[in-house]
Amino acid sequence: MVNYKDTAYPEHAAVLDIERGLENGIRELPWQTDTSVSWKSWGYIDNDTFKSPSEIVHEFIDSVSKNGNLLLNVGPELDGTLPLQAEEVFRGIGRGMNINGEAIYATRPWKIYGEGPTTLASGSFGEKNQKDMAFTPKDIRFTTKGDAIYAILMAWPEQEAKIQALGKNSKNAPARISDVRLLGSDAKLEWHQGPDALTVRMPGEKPDDIAYAVKITL
Numbered sequence: 204m205v206n207y208k209d210t211a212y213p214e215h216a217a218v219l220d221i222e223r224g225l226e227n228g229i230r231e232l233p234w235q236t237d238t239s240v241s242w243k244s245w246g247y248i249d250n251d252t253f254k255s256p257s258e259i260v261h262e263f264i265d266s267v268s269k270n271g272n273l274l275l276n277v278g279p280e281l282d283g284t285l286p287l288q289a290e291e292v293f294r295g296i297g298r299g300m301n302i303n304g305e306a307i308y309a310t311r312p313w314k315i316y317g318e319g320p321t322t323l324a325s326g327s328f329g330e331k332n333q334k335d336m337a338f339t340p341k342d343i344r345f346t347t348k349g350d351a352i353y354a355i356l357m358a359w360p361e362q363e364a365k366i367q368a369l370g371k372n373s374k375n376a377p378a379r380i381s382d383v384r385l386l387g388s389d390a391k392l393e394w395h396q397g398p399d400a401l402t403v404r405m406p407g408e409k410p411d412d413i414a415y416a417v418k419i420t421l
Contacts (some may be wrong), residue, residue, distance in 0.1 A: 227325035237274040246278035253288040256295025257413045267342035268316040302387035306353035306416035310346035317344040319361040369401035382420040
């Protein structure tokens with residue numbers, strides 16, 4: 204795959220890459236963000252600082268909801284091993300993807316990328332403005348695959364999740380919802396599609412510590 208930055212190539216000739224940054228909405232053509240597990244460097248340096256798994260996973264989810272991909276870099280030590288801090292980041296990402304991967308892999312963007320008050324900074328190197336950003340349960344990103352819509356909550360709601368884009372009065376709402384479940388949980392969820400939102404009562408135990416994918420089957 205050939206990547207380019209800014210306007211180095213015409214569209215359709217290669218894949219747009221936004222270094223350490225994101226698109227601000229769904230892009231019709233696929234695009235990519237490249238970033239590192241490290242805040243300071245693309246290679247190995249002493250006294251580096253590393254992102255948390257949640258910072259990378261949230262960026263990954265946001266990218267996919269906008270038709271993007273994430274290329275993740277890590278700088279190995281001289282003997283080829285990964286820094287211990289980087290290993291911990293990758294393990295955290297892996298745990299989350301084991302639970303929520305269905306809502307990410309082989310999916311497509313939905314009609315809108317998301318809803319909620321918190322947005323990640325767009326443009327090259329925009330991620331420096333979102334360090335330690337706190338999401339709320341109202342911050343949701345959407346993907347779709349087959350007959351399912353995935354509403355990925357970026358923070359855990361204590362009792363109910365309210366998904367406004369799936370309310371009956373929303374222009375984006377499907378005509379019929381047949382089932383709602385939470386990936387990684389066997390709990391049978393209580394849910395109701397009202398005029399203003401799809402309301403889902405969440406189980407007492409959360410399946411992950413970073414993001415929570417609600418699968419809405421049509």
